[in-house]
Amino acid sequence: MKLTSMKDAVSRYVPDGAVVAIEGFTAFICFSAAHEIIRQKKRDLTLCRMTPDLIYDQMVAAGCAQKLVFSYMGNPGVGSLHCIRRAVEKGIPQPLEIEEYSHFGMVGRYLAGAAKLPFYPLRSYYGADLAQANPRIKFIQDPYGSGQIAVVPALNPDVAVIHAQRADEQGNTQLWGLVGMQKEAAFSARHVIVVAEEIVGEEVIRSDPNRTLIPHMVVDAVVHQPKGAHPSYAQGYYDRDNQFYLAWDAVSREEQQVEAWLEEWVYGLEDWAAYLAKLEAQEPGIWERLAAGEAYSQPVNYGVYR
Amino acid sequence: MKLTSMKDAVSRYVPDGAVVAIEGFTAFICFSAAHEIIRQKKRDLTLCRMTPDLIYDQMVAAGCAQKLVFSYMGNPGVGSLHCIRRAVEKGIPQPLEIEEYSHFGMVGRYLAGAAKLPFYPLRSYYGADLAQANPRIKFIQDPYGSGQIAVVPALNPDVAVIHAQRADEQGNTQLWGLVGMQKEAAFSARHVIVVAEEIVGEEVIRSDPNRTLIPHMVVDAVVHQPKGAHPSYAQGYYDRDNQFYLAWDAVSREEQQVEAWLEEWVYGLEDWAAYLAKLEAQEPGIWERLAAGEAYSQPVNYGVYR
């Protein structure tokens, strides 16, 4: 039985010092997992994400991370990630080692990790300084004579957290919208925690097998956590809370404000249910503001072949 | 306006000597395109497919091909491809050059071709003879120290023919079921002919963007050809005609029988409509026998974000 609580999944699969990938490119960002990791005071994690986003800004501020592996360190559409910048520029609350790639480089690392390839080739980094800044980016000769090509090493996290719209109890997971590198992150990881907005029956999954990006075989734990990606979003379930992204820009500029925020919104709360209750108390209309509306896919026929 | 006839699409995008990929792994095999190529007496083609299947057996028998690029030369579930064997073993009707890979090798070649990578790395061919038989398969050193790894060169056909369930008039194409390497074949080719069971409105495509594997940008021609894959199949539209696959095993054993078959079923017919009419005249119940039945995917909500 893989269906479990976030508390249990995190304590079981996120040990101190683990290499963690909570992916989801600008969508499906699983803040509910991050808050539980912060609450359980996990330490010395290596945090991998293409876009660290607010989720890793919070985890770095909380002192969970010793290293960051990334390709774009910004608050999308807003500005800087101030907590990560404090760690990188001033070593506050503690020094943060960084390992930097471009988006394509991180894409290649997940592709290689998922496929158990030692490296992935990509035509990038020519005439740029990143390959000097990060010696793990190398160049090899194309054996077919086209010249040099860049390679990046496989990324195989100890645990990947995958937020998705729906999964069944075995962990068969379906996503739509900005699927990013969710599939590859799941296949690349030693352990996988799926966090789903909805737990559906196997028959829902089997009605559309091409939509199943992650098979139960690679999933260790399934957590049912509606609205578990707030202030990020799940396509068709709720909207991105841009007000939160803007508000965080102000909060995160001051270390003390961040500590107070973590105290109030993470440490001081039992779990994500408490977080949602607090959100709704603060803004009763929040889910109307973030309502997704309805636009359904037209069904396709798979046929019955007897 | 990309919507056109098969006759026009073939004459425009399949010149003599072209490198052609009519893909579709054990499904979506576009016999209607192959018959038109045979009918137009195209010559010296290099035919690429993971599984040459009956479609290339017929094209080789008709003298269209000078070379075959493949990874499994069999009549799936039945036995041999006798026409291709005659060409390879006895040079009948003419010698056929072969370039052979494994399935994974062909997969890698399409991936590299689609992504404009010069090569694709794969952990295969260790301890096997294929890399000796085909010098285009090479081995390189992993710069991260894991040892040798095989590489295959990119495959970029002059034209790819992609059979699919539905497309719009611009060529935005949706497939479900055994998608094989249809997406990669389309992106790897200089020209793409999409052959669709159904032409749908743009709004159908836009109702499920994750289902759109091939964007119009890479498509040159769209042909509306219902049942255009017979005796192969389109998931949810009709079944594979296994009787035909069995019957071909008998027909294809004798050169003269094949010539007679081509005369009766290809040269002697004006187009695919005539082929279907002849099929139905021969077996009035054929589409009941090959009926797909109904099993629809459960819709998903993409949401409306205003």
Added chain:
Amino acid sequence: MVMNDYTSSELMIAASARALQGERVVFVGVGMPNIACNLARRTVAPDLELVYESGVFGARPARLPLSIGDPTLVSGATSVCSMADLFMNYLQGGRIEAAFLGAAQIDRFGNLNSTVIGEYAHPKVRLPGSGGACEIAIHAKKVFLITPLSKRTFVEKLDFVTSPGHLDGRPDGRSRLGIPGGGPQLVVTNKANFVFDQESKEMVLSSLHPGVTFEEVQAEVSWPLKSVSALEETVPPTTEELRLMREELDPDGIYTGRK
């Protein structure tokens, strides 16, 4: 119907199914292996998931699939993916525990030829070639072989190595080349079953089917055959195994040879 009368195909299928005891992910083709895997799911491996190289995981076929591309494998499956995902993430990704292969030629170390009889450049008989066999032989944790026993198949030297088995028999031969899978574990034939010796990696007789003698088996194998110390008689299919095969898995007897 007398339950202790069974075909050699039924025996082979039952023996293959039992080899899947406790397995969870098997890479399967059509024919006997397909029936063996479905038999295993109903007996010794209830959690077994079937993976087809056409891109299907967790198939629930409503009929007996006639090819790995049969649409009945897609409808109701858990997941259907591209060939790229299948070969990259499932097979090379090391997710396949067991796989079935056949071949035109097998040597004493379980190396397989499904490419040509004769010279590659000028073949006497041109066979289908690798398909996914080369990668399956390299990446599956265990490989099972099902084939009729015949001197033309069990040869001293392959005309072409399509899929690597235990290579030249050196215990570390596969790992030295960077081959992750464990290679061939079992060979099921119509007359006897074989395993591979831990040290020599040589194919050795492990059980004779009821009524078959060592000499009859040796007569169909090109090299001097060794046996395991405790040579057994193959346990015939049980009443329940036969019932499942005959009533549920292959009622028309297409692959169980009762047609």
Added chain:
Amino acid sequence: MVMNDYTSSELMIAASARALQGERVVFVGVGMPNIACNLARRTVAPDLELVYESGVFGARPARLPLSIGDPTLVSGATSVCSMADLFMNYLQGGRIEAAFLGAAQIDRFGNLNSTVIGEYAHPKVRLPGSGGACEIAIHAKKVFLITPLSKRTFVEKLDFVTSPGHLDGRPDGRSRLGIPGGGPQLVVTNKANFVFDQESKEMVLSSLHPGVTFEEVQAEVSWPLKSVSALEETVPPTTEELRLMREELDPDGIYTGRK
């Protein structure tokens, strides 16, 4: 509202949109480039398709997207794909005709820094880094830069080369490194527009915005600025361009600076 009164953002957006004349596939971010691309679709490039690095092709946003991950980019799009497909098949595949980039530092050859101010190991200011910028700069057939004109941005030497422009100015510099894209073609700022000289590959002044003098521009550029022989005044946004921006594309004036 008086139509000939417009903001410098509106001028920049209009100038950027015109640069997309006849283009079909543009790689776009949020903000001004996003509005410029949507303006171009309604004016000089009716067939223009917008590609977002988040994996969207043919977006039909129902509202102004606030990030490249805005769900409004997904609903009703032509195709939504994985990041792997986007970077492999669209960008590296050579399907992107034009792309917009910004940067904290630009040098005279259009090389860009969006990584650090100061030393990489001990940065004064840690900037976001490449994201997809490095690959966009390498693979897009044409690159357009939009940024406010300022001496802090238009520098003699970059602290870090995040995205290659015309490198050291050698005409064959990019091709010699195997870079397929054409590199920067146009720089749009709040005071003037620039192009790149065919021979020297140096950024040269091509048009001054109405009322701006050469001296004012030179004052914000760290190297001695050259001009094209036929230096023009930037054509201000037309009535129709302003109407589209104000009534349809950015009614709240978020990016056109009318808030």
